Amino acid sequence: MSAKVLLCRCEDVTLAEVEHAIESGQHDIESLKRFTGFGTGWCQGKQCLIACARVLAARVGELPLAPVTPRPPVHPMPLGMLASLGDAVSVDRVASERASEDEGER
């Protein structure tokens, strides 16, 4: 039965896989995330974190006091949009290194 229950739909992690991971010694939420891959897909854990934490809490008898570290960007963002943020936020090391090399040649 638990092999047919999906806890993480993005990465196809089933209840059986989470149970197996806990049995094999993954007793904290960060280790469980890494071992099963839950929460690393499109939704970044928005749908599955609570479900996985509940299973973990029920098995080890202790509720995790903190969720997994949230990873930005909170919503998937296109590279082109991030690239267009420009000098205000980003640094262009190629341009600066070229400029200093040109200066050296003069």
Next chain:
Amino acid sequence: MSGGRYRVVIIGAGIMGLSTAWHLAKAGITDVLVVDRGYLCGGASGRNGGGVRAQFSSETNIRLMRESIEICRNFAAEMKINVWFRQGGYLFLTRTKQRARMLEASAKLQRDCGLETRLLSPAELRDIVPEIDPTGVELASFNPGDGVVFPWPFVWGYAKAAKDRGVEIATFTEVEGFATKNGRITGVRLVRTRHDAIVAEDRVERTTAAGPGPRLDPARTRVIPDDAERLEVECDTVILCAGAWSPSIAKMLGIELPNKPHRHEICSTEPLKPWLGPLVADLTDGLYFSQSMRGEIVGGIAVEPTPEGINQRSSAQFLATYARSLVRAVPSLTRVKVLRQWAGCYDLTPDGNPIVGRVDGCDNLVMACGFMGHGFMMAPVMGRLLAEHVATEETTELFARWNLRRFREGKLLSESMIIG
């Protein structure tokens, strides 16, 4: 683990410590305890890009990495775990004349050491990755034998194989101090923590345009309850391989390490169908990216300045800098979406070479740190060498050269092919 005595205590259950523990156990030394303040894969071993390459600028690194790559090829069969190793090569790009000359010299040395490295013009590099825009590229080099692994199962593979042979691994177990006598470590004092005690240092950084955020207050990132279990274990030998945390532990013994932690950020995109063969690394701005076996484009870039000290928080500055450089290199990625970003710490030394071997004045302490962001790929071979060193007590030429005392004696080394 409840006190007791061990032949070897290894501080740091990253890939370096676990590889060493496994090699010790394989050589019959199973009386080994590996301690870590956090969980497996929680430090740099679980946060790196998984690159494994032999393209370096020093003969030592080239030869060591040839052996590491060979170990990666056989890892799945020997350890019974899929590490998703893929030999798609490493494609290095340079965008300035000076760096192109360094790349030429390194490629020659690599060929002399038996690698198949070849130099490519901007036009030729498109034979390897047609999607790259070669504008502005001076010269490229390609070694088809380099590759990538998925770091997590690599760590678990060593951990499980070591445990199966009798090694004890204690996570959430932090070093608080040492007992010493006549210049030797006789015991290690440990405290057991909880997983939520260490998460605060990994939180998202708040500032963006104004640069990196303020340095974290260590007192606010550590939560060790008053009733935490404390214990002391006795040992013959201690191996310190705690990566960026090594200096703070060495300090408990009065040893000053010249290493500095250096935050390095990475991100991962939505999965794409396989199109990218090699890991591409631009030596000019520190951009690198590869396609994982899950299909994601995983990569990073150097961003300066980074906050001082241990800091594993993510910044918007990184994301913007990386996206700008990546879209310049591969314009067709413009509409591909970033799903997640994270950070880890390089363990940097002043001369770009690691600190390995025994420490003068502390006879039974063996150091293995300062791997410059290459610790993961070096660990398969270094674990063997460290275990041999502990088992035989013989000092090799390599360990003498990489010894901590070179900083006191002013005999510094070099390595120019460092990404980031």
